[in-house]
Amino acid sequence: MVLEGQVALNEFIDIASALNQGTEKLQTASETPRLDAELILARALDVPRSYLFAHPEDMLDPAASARFFDVTARRAAGEPMAYITGEKEFWSMTLMVTPDTLVPRPETELLVERALMLLGRRATLRVLDLGTGSGAIALAIARERPLCEVVATDVSDAALAVARQNARQLDLGNITFACGDWIEPVADQRFDLIVSNPPYVRASDPALAGLAHEPASALVAGEDGLDDIRRIAASAGSVLAEGGHLLLEHGSDQQDAVAEVLREHQWVDIECIRDLAGQPRVSIARKRGG
Ligand code: SAM
Ligand code: GLN
Numbered sequence: 001m002v003l004e005g006q007v008a009l010n011e012f013i014d015i016a017s018a019l020n021q022g023t024e025k026l027q028t029a030s031e032t033p034r035l036d037a038e039l040i041l042a043r044a045l046d047v048p049r050s051y052l053f054a055h056p057e058d059m060l061d062p063a064a065s066a067r068f069f070d071v072t073a074r075r076a077a078g079e080p081m082a083y084i085t086g087e088k089e090f091w092s093m094t095l096m097v098t099p100d101t102l103v104p105r106p107e108t109e110l111l112v113e114r115a116l117m118l119l120g121r122r123a124t125l126r127v128l129d130l131g132t133g134s135g136a137i138a139l140a141i142a143r144e145r146p147l148c149e150v151v152a153t154d155v156s157d158a159a160l161a162v163a164r165q166n167a168r169q170l171d172l173g174n175i176t177f178a179c180g181d182w183i184e185p186v187a188d189q190r191f192d193l194i195v196s197n198p199p200y201v202r203a204s205d206p207a208l209a210g211l212a213h214e215p216a217s218a219l220v221a222g223e224d225g226l227d228d229i230r231r232i233a234a235s236a237g238s239v240l241a242e243g244g245h246l247l248l249e250h251g252s253d254q255q256d257a258v259a260e261v262l263r264e265h266q267w268v269d270i271e272c273i274r275d276l277a278g279q280p281r282v283s284i285a286r287k288r289g290g
Helices: 002-011 015-025 033-045 049-054 062-076 081-085 106-119 136-144 157-169 206-211 227-239 255-264
Strands: 087-090 093-096 126-130 149-154 175-179 191-196 240-249 268-274 280-286
Touching (some): 015 033, 015 062, 033 062, 087 106, 106 240, 126 136, 126 227, 191 227, 255 268, 255 280
Parallel strands (some): 126 149
Antiparallel strands (some): 240 280
16 A cells, blocks of 8 residues: 555656655765756656756656656666766767776776877877777777777677777777787787776775676776786787887776786886876886887
8 A cells, every 4th residue: 555655656746856756765875866866857758957947847747757766766776877878978978888888987087198198199109998898998099199090909799889889979980999808809910009997806895896787897807906907917018019108097006016017027117197086096107118
């Protein structure tokens, strides 16, 4: 009886009340509960978000109400907004994302920024992005450096399909894709710069509980989170020009361990830069020579 009563109440609800109820349900799951509720309701009603503010007294029809509360429940259970809307902003691009791709993070823009500095404005160089996911890093570089040729790889065919779709959407002709295990699909090629945001989370990291909707294969890298960084540090030099740079994103507490791995594999001029939150986030190394 109580349940029926609730359904009946939800079925005849206006926009303002739906937003209030939705915001309430998202308090613990989201840092932006009101905004999320607005985005979910706008999609459920198929209207722009601004419509909600202009028509707070409009009644939801039962189907729209059901859509709104279903999706709100998914969000309340921890699903990222990016999977709900199917898109995420990165480097001023709207990228398609699916549960096969990591949701691009704002801190990864630091890696893009430093790669662009190293490339210079008029560069005609070849760039490799290892583990491209939605294509975020590779697409940003390809767009900002139209004279460069970018190759983006991933071991996941499903992720590459999303990255290819994003490249088409952005109408980028200077990017190609290859599927395989780290440098294996490009072993016969040569690059001037290599970038990667590989998986780097420890298998036992309690933070993984909050990332359960994203592919574990995009996040987890063995006991110490360094398995993939070790493999890239060991192999990337073989497809990089002498004097070329390798840029790696990593965890905020991995700076020293990453520097040690890089040194072990003969990388030089190792440096680490901090993200906007002040955390060590991207390590840069150079291949000898050049
Ligand atoms: N570059 C994207 C970004 O910054 O949003 C995605 C980064 S995500 C942390 C790591 C990516 O590496 C995932 O897309 C995953 O599929 C890919 N990956 C994992 N293991 C790999 C491997 N052995 N070879 C190539 N790519 C791999
Ligand atoms: N920055 C991501 C997180 O901690 C991890 C991404 C990665 O493993 N490369 O949520």
